[in-house]
Amino acid sequence: MKVQLRNPARELDVPGPIAVTALLARLDLNRESVLVIADGILIPNDAMLPDDATIEIRPVISGGAT
Amino acid sequence: MKCRVCRGPAIIDVRRHNANFCADHFLRLCRDQTAKAIKEFDMIRPGERVLVAVSGGKDSLACWDILLDLGYDVDGLYIGLGIGDYSDASGDAARRFAVARGRTLHEVDLPRDYGYDIPGGARAARRVPCSVCGLSKRHLFDQAALDGGFDVVATGHNLDDEAAVLFGNTLRWQTEYLGRQLPVLPARPGFPRKVKPLVRLGEREMAAYCVVRGIDYIVDECPMAEGNRHLGYKEALNAIEATSPGSKHDFYFGFLARASAHFRPEAEAEQETLRACPQCGAPTTSDGVCAFCSLVDRAGGAVPVHLRPRGAADPATVPG
Numbered sequence: 001m002k003v004q005l006r007n008p009a010r011e012l013d014v015p016g017p018i019a020v021t022a023l024l025a026r027l028d029l030n031r032e033s034v035l036v037i038a039d040g041i042l043i044p045n046d047a048m049l050p051d052d053a054t055i056e057i058r059p060v061i062s063g064g065a066t
Numbered sequence: 067m068k069c070r071v072c073r074g075p076a077i078i079d080v081r082r083h084n085a086n087f088c089a090d091h092f093l094r095l096c097r098d099q100t101a102k103a104i105k106e107f108d109m110i111r112p113g114e115r116v117l118v119a120v121s122g123g124k125d126s127l128a129c130w131d132i133l134l135d136l137g138y139d140v141d142g143l144y145i146g147l148g149i150g151d152y153s154d155a156s157g158d159a160a161r162r163f164a165v166a167r168g169r170t171l172h173e174v175d176l177p178r179d180y181g182y183d184i185p186g187g188a189r190a191a192r193r194v195p196c197s198v199c200g201l202s203k204r205h206l207f208d209q210a211a212l213d214g215g216f217d218v219v220a221t222g223h224n225l226d227d228e229a230a231v232l233f234g235n236t237l238r239w240q241t242e243y244l245g246r247q248l249p250v251l252p253a254r255p256g257f258p259r260k261v262k263p264l265v266r267l268g269e270r271e272m273a274a275y276c277v278v279r280g281i282d283y284i285v286d287e288c289p290m291a292e293g294n295r296h297l298g299y300k301e302a303l304n305a306i307e308a309t310s311p312g313s314k315h316d317f318y319f320g321f322l323a324r325a326s327a328h329f330r331p332e333a334e335a336e337q338e339t340l341r342a343c344p345q346c347g348a349p350t351t352s353d354g355v356c357a358f359c360s361l362v363d364r365a366g367g368a369v370p371v372h373l374r375p376r377g378a379a380d381p382a383t384v385p386g
């Protein structure tokens with residue numbers, strides 16, 4: 001499975017199938033701080049991702065001290 | 067996961083509400099929570115003209131989108147900060163949205179109109195870039211709203227933003243800042259009313275809103291914000307939220323309900339010392355020129371700027 005990450009932009013290969021929550025835990029990512037997206041669609045946290053999936057893990061934290 | 071409302075397949079969990087939502091009911095949640103905040107804090111009254119501060123990011127575009135869907139009369143204001151490719155991409159996102167929704171996007175460009183950019187301004191003022199950026203934007207949003215005849219300036223600050231600022235102000239007991247951390251700042255001479263309609267919605271929800279609505283926002287973080295204290299506060303609060311959902315909401319809304327009023331006298335006392343900047347007329351606590359004029363004097367060449375829609379030749383054509 002292809003996993004695209006940002007800040008910095010990079011791509012990982014992760015063996016599937018794997019649950020979204022397990023993938024986030026494996027990458028040490030807080031589920032409150034990211035969205036999982038495939039083909040422009042949000043993937044719910046209870047979804048199982050197949051080995052041939054390509055997903056984006058998008059950070060949602062942004063902003064300066066304004 | 068099933069939608070709490072219709073029991074159809076859910077696309078997102080909102081653990082703070084202990085609920086999951088399908089796309090349609092998630093969008094409805096976002097609109098309802100925004101409408102609730104507007105009503106609860108008397109943010110916008112019927113018939114008022116709203117200027118939303120647009121950065122090209124998820125929060126400001128979602129704010130503009132939701133306010134339009136709620137029936138408000140809303141223009142956008144984008145400020146070009148001169149931060150290289152990041153500013154180019156963020157400006158493009160703002161313009162695309164304005165065109166798609168058929169609304170007016172007003173623009174100010176710091177390098178063109180004031181002779182400095184954020185990196186240069188930070189160097190000249192010996193302040194961190196986020197401080198110079200915030201100072202510039204606050205001044206220019208106020209000025210644009212007053213010049214353009216808008217009743218209200220709306221910003222896309224969400225629950226995470228407010229909780230992180232509160233966290234930082236509390237860590238350092240910055241009581242003057244605590245006294246004016248409110249979802250609505252009323253209009254005063256020289257200042258338009260400022261409102262934060264998204265305070266009941268989290269940052270993850272705003273990103274999800276844009277994905278579901280197909281809003282093409284700038285995802286990458288501002289390159290000047292690296293190491294920003296508030297980003298660290300957000301990560302710390304999210305670590306708490308992960309094990310105790312609802313903590314950010316309780317922290318912020320508990321502050322508003324039970325603590326905020328204790329700090330207001332100090333903030334109000336500061337307001338009584340305001341005088342007009344001899345250079346631009348904006349209210350300031352300084353004995354000399356205001357902080358913005360001081361920044362322009364140090365970092366660039368002051369050139370008068372007028373609010374105008376993108377591409378318009380004559381500022382007098384601005385509606386209202």
